[in-house]
Amino acid sequence: MFYVGIIDVVCLFINGLATGIFMINGYVFCSSPVLLQSLGSTGLGFWIAACDVGMILGINRCFEMYNTHLASSLFDDRKVYLWLMIPTFHGFCAWLFSKPVFFNSFFMSWFFNPHIGYYPDDELVYTNWLHTINNIVVLVVMFILYTVFFFLFLRKSTGHQNGDIQKYTLIQVFCICTFTTIAAGVYVYEQFFPVSNIFILIGSYAWICAHGFPSIIYVTMNKTVRKQFLRLLQRKTPAIYSSNVQPSQTTNNKVSNKA
Known part of the structure; x- marks a missing residue:
């Protein structure tokens, strides 16, 4: 959960906060190439890692539903760190070696073609095939995993x-x-085909919800996470101490003499 939380926070900073600021200020590639490339590469790497974690989570859920003892033997203790090496390595390679994605305020989203709207990428020069293959694999694997999960649930x-x-x-x-x-x-479809603004916004909001909505789900539906969350929200009531001021004997004598 901690690993997933780090990915979600970083992605929300890019696809939520940074995207909103860029949209308000009308950013395109020429507005700040270095900044957009840096955030685009980072967002891409963390998205790849998030997809891998999602598929690993799906595998875990299927094993948990099928046989809890088998799931424990595969995921418990330090074995989970071996699983997390996959998204870490994959995301790092995507961040460091693949083509970055750039924000374009005219189309309200992130695209691999930095000149979208001016020069079409007919020869697919800017196409990031790693991202394309990753998203297609995610679609296929997610469908298979959660179909299996659903049938296991029905069987139980x-x-x-x-x-x-x-x-x-x-x-x-x-x-x-x-x-x-x-x-x-x-995000795969809009890189190759012209789409409406509504379609683009659906993809953007889905990306935000993919990283922001899980926290809401875990807090509302997971008892362990909810208890930990409520503990963080607890505030100790400050103690109020009352003190009785008693005049000293010297002060009483002075008051008596003046009287």
């Missing part, structure tokens, strides 16, 4: 073995998977 439901935890897990999985899948599909 038929056997009356499912409880509230399984139901909440199904809702969590469905919500998180939906936003990630929409964002992956839209």
Whole structure:
């Protein structure tokens, strides 16, 4: 969860805060090439890592639904660090070696062609095939994993073995998977085909929700996370101490003499 939280915070800074500032100020590639390239590369790397984590989470959920002991043997203790090496390495390579994505305020989104709207990339010079292949893989793998998860859930439901935890897990999985899948599909499609502004905004909002909505889901549906969150919100009531001021004997004598 901590690893996912880091990815979500960084991505929200780029696709939420930075994108809003760029949109208000009408940024295009020529406005600040270095800044846009830096944020675009970072956002791309963290998006790739987020996709890998989402697929790993899907694998984990399927094993948890199928056999908890098998899931524990694959993901418990330090084994989870081995799994997290995959998105870390993949995201680092995407950030360092692949083509960055640039924001364009005219189209209200991030594109690999920095001259979009002026010069079309008919020869696919700026196309980032790593990103394209990644998003296609995400669409296919997510569909397979969560279809398997759904059938495993139905099997347990038929056997009356499912409880509230399984139901909440199904809702969590469905919500998180939906936003990630929409964002992956839209961003692949809009890189190659002309789309309307509504379609672009759907992709942008889906990208934001893919990183922002999981925290809401975990707080509202995961008891462990909710308890930890409520503990952070607890504030100790400051103690109020009352003091009785008693005049000294010297002060009393002076007052008596004056009287």
